[in-house]
Amino acid sequence: MAVLDLIPGAEPFFVSGGPVGCLLIHGFTATPNEVRGLGEHLAGQGYTVLGPRLAHHGSDPADMNRSRWHDWYLSALDGWHLLRGVCEQIVPIGLSMGGTTALLLAARQPVAAVVAMSAPIYIPSDPRFPFLRAIGMVQPFMEKPSWDESQRASRYPVLPTQGVGELRHYLEVVERALLAVTVPALLLHSRADETVPPDSMERIYRRLGSREKEMVWYEDARHVLTEDASDREDVYRHVTRFVDAWT
Numbered sequence: 387m388a389v390l391d392l393i394p395g396a397e398p399f400f401v402s403g404g405p406v407g408c409l410l411i412h413g414f415t416a417t418p419n420e421v422r423g424l425g426e427h428l429a430g431q432g433y434t435v436l437g438p439r440l441a442h443h444g445s446d447p448a449d450m451n452r453s454r455w456h457d458w459y460l461s462a463l464d465g466w467h468l469l470r471g472v473c474e475q476i477v478p479i480g481l482s483m484g485g486t487t488a489l490l491l492a493a494r495q496p497v498a499a500v501v502a503m504s505a506p507i508y509i510p511s512d513p514r515f516p517f518l519r520a521i522g523m524v525q526p527f528m529e530k531p532s533w534d535e536s537q538r539a540s541r542y543p544v545l546p547t548q549g550v551g552e553l554r555h556y557l558e559v560v561e562r563a564l565l566a567v568t569v570p571a572l573l574l575h576s577r578a579d580e581t582v583p584p585d586s587m588e589r590i591y592r593r594l595g596s597r598e599k600e601m602v603w604y605e606d607a608r609h610v611l612t613e614d615a616s617d618r619e620d621v622y623r624h625v626t627r628f629v630d631a632w633t
Contacts, residue, residue: 396444
């Protein structure tokens with residue numbers, strides 16, 4: 387019988403702090419490891435920090451081909467409920483699909499503010515999309531164009547075909563909910579993002595119901611802003627100042 391386990395770096399993390407809780411949400415095919423550094427920084431500022439592992443992430447890529455988008459959302463919602471038990475205010479902060487998830491939480495649950503980094507709201511059109519479920523029966527995985535071995539501790543090396551189809555549906559659900567987001571919102575994105583089209587941020591910004599909303603652009607950073615060596619510290623500062631201002 388196979389032993390079930392998580393890949394190193396996929397473990398959730400929690401740091402007890404003050405009455406404001408920061409819910410750190412990782413991205414599609416990734417793990418809590420990609421937002422751990424930001425979480426440690428926020429914990430150092432006195433915040434309570436929780437980084438949950440989204441369902442079917444951090445174990446085996448095949449697991450994601452049986453995922454549905456609500457599995458990922460409900461994992462983040464579990465985190466919101468856990469923080470609600472120990473904190474007076476909660477700020478969901480997400481990267482990539484985690485940012486999209488943070489926005490859906492802000493549309494559906496009481497939060498103080500929301501942060502979305504490199505968040506997608508659509509996937510560029512592809513003629514294979516209507517047939518992904520059938521394609522997945524014979525080709526369960528697709529190649530990641532920007533993968534290298536240094537990323538193995540933070541994310542899967544392939545894209546689950548069925549999971550991509552669920553992600554498309556998930557983004558449609560979230561886009562319809564954006565008008566219901568009325569809390570202050572901080573959006574960050576790189577113009578050089580090789581994974582999520584940069585105009586996703588502008589599209590999210592236009593559709594948000596928030597009166598207080600801000601976009602921050604980075605010129606040369608890669609998709610995973612929390613790991614980009616050149617801009618990571620600036621990202622940390624922007625997020626911390628925003629949470630300070632609205633809690």
